[in-house]
Amino acid sequence: MKLVCMHCGKEFEGNNEKFCHDSCRDAHIMSLESRVRESVKEDSSHTKKMSND
Numbered sequence: 001m002k003l004v005c006m007h008c009g010k011e012f013e014g015n016n017e018k019f020c021h022d023s024c025r026d027a028h029i030m031s032l033e034s035r036v037r038e039s040v041k042e043d044s045s046h047t048k049k050m051s052n053d
């Protein structure tokens with residue numbers, strides 16, 4: 001079964017896999033986590049501004 005890696009877009013052979021390699025999976029998870037951290041940071045600064053009013 002030919003699949004396309006969710007991280008690098010490379011085609012690879014696999015079964016219900018989303019990534020061609022563990023390093024791609026790790027890199028993808030890390031980028032997701034940093035995106036979540038950024039949105040949390042924005043939320044907390046927004047909350048801080050609200051509480052100062």
Ligand SMILES: [Zn+2]
Pocket residue numbers: 005006007008009010019020021024
């Ligand atoms: Zn990949």
